[in-house]
Amino acid sequence: MLLIFDLDDTLYEEITFVKSGFKAVAKYLAKKHNLETDELFNNCLKILNKEGRGQVFNILLKEYKLYSKKEVFNCIKTYRYHKPDIKLYDDALRFLKKNSKSNIYVVTDGNKVVQRNKVKALKLNKFIKKAYPTRQFGIKYEKPSPHVFLKIANLEKLCPSQIIYFGDNPYKDFCGIKPLGFKTIRVKRGQFSEIVLDKDYEAHLTFNNFDEINIDILNKLTNA
Structure with missing residues (x-):
């Protein structure tokens, strides 16, 4: 997984x-x-x-x-x-600490230098294997493009059904990768927290925070 x-x-x-x-x-x-x-x-x-x-x-x-x-x-x-003054959500930090660094990636849209500065400010490299700003491959590969997700699957030699993506934006986070077999979880917060779209755009599962998600849920999702 x-x-x-x-x-x-x-x-x-x-x-x-x-x-x-x-x-x-x-x-x-x-x-x-x-x-x-x-x-x-x-x-x-x-x-x-x-x-x-x-x-x-x-x-x-x-x-x-x-x-x-x-x-x-x-x-x-x-x-x-600038050097960002930001910190991880408390529940996100707890969740990251529970999981192995070798099994965690970040995929993020936006200016590649800005996103890398955020990763550095959040000290995410303690918890993740690698962060991919999608725009480093070209703006056309930002989500909903599955390009970076397929790249990671190929690098890890995993089929998409063994990969779970966590996001917040139903407009672009899930619709590009669900048809390929990737599993998806939506965390409802931020500016899109109240948005409800049809099933093609929504994740397989939705939660309010990471404290609601445990290993049994993840195992069940990847075995579905």
């Missing part, structure tokens, strides 16, 4: 990374332009809540009359490459 985990909102709370990044950007702008860090940070959060994530720095810089393409780039660079 092999276990593969999603990262964001599965093993840790993604909004904590966002806030950590905003704090880094606020410190950068405060130092450069003689502004207040806390005020900048709080304004980032207000913009996020009102407008979503895509234009936070553009809007923030315009509000402070600091906008330029170069400064937006500097903010994005600071956000992406």
